[in-house]
Amino acid sequence: MLKLVPITEENFKDVPDYCRRCFYWQSKGDFNAKDMTEEIEPRRLEWFLQIQKEIECSGGFIAYRDEEPIGFVQWGPAKYFPNTREYQSGPPSEDAAFLSCLYIPKEENRKKGLGTLILRTGISKIRQQRFNAIETFARKSNSDNPSGPLEFYLKNGFKTKHNNSDFQLVRLELE
Numbered sequence: 398m399l400k401l402v403p404i405t406e407e408n409f410k411d412v413p414d415y416c417r418r419c420f421y422w423q424s425k426g427d428f429n430a431k432d433m434t435e436e437i438e439p440r441r442l443e444w445f446l447q448i449q450k451e452i453e454c455s456g457g458f459i460a461y462r463d464e465e466p467i468g469f470v471q472w473g474p475a476k477y478f479p480n481t482r483e484y485q486s487g488p489p490s491e492d493a494a495f496l497s498c499l500y501i502p503k504e505e506n507r508k509k510g511l512g513t514l515i516l517r518t519g520i521s522k523i524r525q526q527r528f529n530a531i532e533t534f535a536r537k538s539n540s541d542n543p544s545g546p547l548e549f550y551l552k553n554g555f556k557t558k559h560n561n562s563d564f565q566l567v568r569l570e571l572e
Contacts, residue, residue: 403455411466413502422478422497471498486559489532496533534564
């Protein structure tokens, strides 16, 4: 059974290393692999806890299957992700939750429907919050992207909102 659990101080260690050290969306401008060090981890945890406090919802969730962490998903209001303003096809709308990352670290867990399960579970949680839609940047040319490939989102009901670059802004309306 799959469950998404909000990030806390206690379970932060279960966030994939790559994601615990990434501050790309929360930064402005250049942020690359050389910046992804252990020193970033306290800032990431602080960011999650701040989001929870300010908007009364989690900015990130760990996906567990049978108590094993298998994935990570992050979303929130676009204002908490300043780097979205740098994208040619952005920025995301104020009424939408911005999905900045949906990541399954182990190759053997990919392409088995887990991404879709994590996305659907995330959609149900986002519906409970005050968002009218979900938006993300999905890459056309390559599946190597923190949020995932364009085809994945189109198969899951998202529509292209802005097609100005390799990273399209896609949107799913919530009812």
